[in-house]
Amino acid sequence: MSGVVAVIDYGMGNLHSVASALAHAGAQQVVVTHDADIIHNADRVVFPGVGAIRDCMAEIRRLKCDQLLAQSLADRHKPVLAICVGMQALMSHSQENGGVPCLDIIPGEVRYFGNPLVDSAGERLKVPHMGWNEVRQVRPHPLWQGIDDLTRFYFVHSFYVDAVERELVAGSVRYGVSFDAALARDNLFAVQFHPEKSHTAGLRLLRNFLEWNGQC
Amino acid sequence: MGLAKRIIPCLDVENGRVVKGVNFVDIRDAGDPVEIAIRYNEQGADEITFLDITASHEGRDTTVHTVEKIAEEVFIPLTVGGGIRSVQDIRTMLNAGADKVSINTAAIHNPELVRESAQRFGSQCIVVAIDAKRVADVDGAPRWEIFTHGGRKPTGIDAVAWAVRMAELGAGEILLTSMDRDGTRNGFELGVTRAITDAVEIPVIASGGVGNLDHLVDGILLGGADAVLAASIFHFGEFSVPEAKAYMAARGIEVRL
Structure with missing residues (x-):
């Protein structure tokens, strides 16, 4: 049972598609909010982000x-899913906008990603990294359940995550460089791609999240 | 293996119905945009582009409602364009469920709109649409200019230089339509496609003129496009999205199967 899913809304863009994909994936109740009580009492938390x-x-x-978010993560029974800029915000520091803690x-x-960005054959690659790329499942995780290794997910970003603790990497993608497409730690799963825009594979990952108990 | 080239069916919508004209004149009815979008989503389209060609204000309210309905059913990226004039128009479409908004004429009248909206909403959701037409060569080199009003009104702006400027202002993607080819089914204008893809760092979607599957292949392999957009070959059932992808894959193009 998915219970209440709180999608944290900090006013940066449209969360409609995240909410509607969660509902489509089987969420019983989805609330888009920044209300502390609702997030505190929610069974699951999604931390999205654009811009x-x-x-x-x-x-x-x-x-x-x-x-x-910190309170939600401290509750080990509450699964948390971070998406795109939500994932980037979890890190120590970003090079975007001249450097942001x-x-x-x-x-x-x-x-x-760098300019110019080239692939292994020396071919120029466009930035932003926009479109469907293959995610290598570096290690098993309940959120990969039923999704084949190297399944394509939809990405749109110009900056990528490089985690210090490599054992946290759950998914990896090659685009000129190899970057962290998914990180997992305790009850947290973070993805650079957009599951809400990744068709059947994305909906499956969201369904896995709704069924996840936060343990791995 | 890496990033797949994208196939994007395009819905040209007028007063709530999908239409597709030949050079914007002979308009054929292709059906309900929500049903068609769902069909392309199920077929494995990589994105969907929705271009509103309705002139009236009443029609534009219909568009917002249609976009909302598509966004509830379709879980791939949705771009909405046509008649986008202001930051408020962009906000309305993003709130209705669009993932990206395509700006065309308004960028010509007010290039700052591109900068302002990219800063506010992020480059990832700002597509600049360029309608280019070949004009007289300069010193023997081909030249393309931006045209407005469905290809009838020249602006004097060089299409390649314009694409570069739009990228600098924060556009996340270019939707390039050849007005010489749109609706002709003679294939993309590969010269301008190549010139613009080589000139900008951001992805380019080739549009205008697709009549068969070789045209899609040429847009990628010869034009250098990151994505190909087509309307009528999909709407009237000549080819399905999976057929197009299988054909491209057989010619060595990486696609999402």
């Missing part, structure tokens, strides 16, 4: 979403 990191971090702190929940840097 530029500096504005995101400013709103996350202003609305005290950083504290709400982030939440430092997971040690690591958010780096720019």
Whole structure:
């Protein structure tokens, strides 16, 4: 039973598609909110994000979403899913916007893809990394249940996560560089791609999240 | 293996119905946009683009409602364009469930709109649509200009230089339509596609003129496009999205199967 899923809303863009994909994946109740009580009492928490990191971090702190997130993570029975800029915000620091300190929940840097970016054959690669790329499942996790290794998910980003503790990496993608597409620690799962935009594979990952007990 | 080239069916919508004209004149009815979007989602389309060609304000309210309904059913990226003039228009479409918004004429009248909206909503959701038409060569080199009003009104702006400027202002992607080819089914204008893909760092979607599956292949392999957009070949059942992908894969193009 999924219970109540709180999607943390810190005012940076449309969370409609995340909420509607969660409902489609079987969530009993989805609430898009930054209300402390609702998030505190929710059974599961989704921490999404779009837009530029500096504005995101400013709103996350202003609305005290950083504290709400930290409380949710401290409750080991509450599964938390971070998506895209939500994942980047968990790291120590981002190179975006001239350098922005982030939440430092997971040690690591958010780096720019670089210009020019080239693949192993010397072919130029476009930035942002936009479209469907293959995610290598570096280690098993309940959220990969029923999803084949190297399944494609939808990405759109110009900065990527590079975690210090490599044992946290659950999924990896190659795009000029090899970067961390999924990180897992205790009751937290964080993805750079957009499961809500990744068709059947994305909906399956969301369903796995709704059925996950937060243990791995 | 890496990033897949994208196939994007395009819905040209007028007053709540999908239409597709030949050079914007002969308009054929192709059906309900929500049903068609769901069909392409099920077929494995990589994204869907929704272009509103309705002129009236009443029609635009219908568009918002249609976008909302598509976003509830379709879990792949959705781009909405046509008549986007302001930051408020962009916000309305993103709130309705669009993932990206395509700006065309408004960017020509007010390039700052691109910068402002990219800063506010992020480059990832700002697509600049360029309608290009070939004009007289300069010193023997081909030249393309931006045209407005469905390809009738020249602006004097060089299409390649414009794409570069839009990328600098924060556009996340270019949707390039050849007005010489749109609706002709003669294939993409590969010269301008190549010139723009080589000139900008951001992804380019080739559009205008697809009449068969070789055209899609050429757009990627010869034009260098990151994505190919087509309307009528999909709408009237000539080819399905899986057929297009299988054909491209057989010619060595990486696609999401």
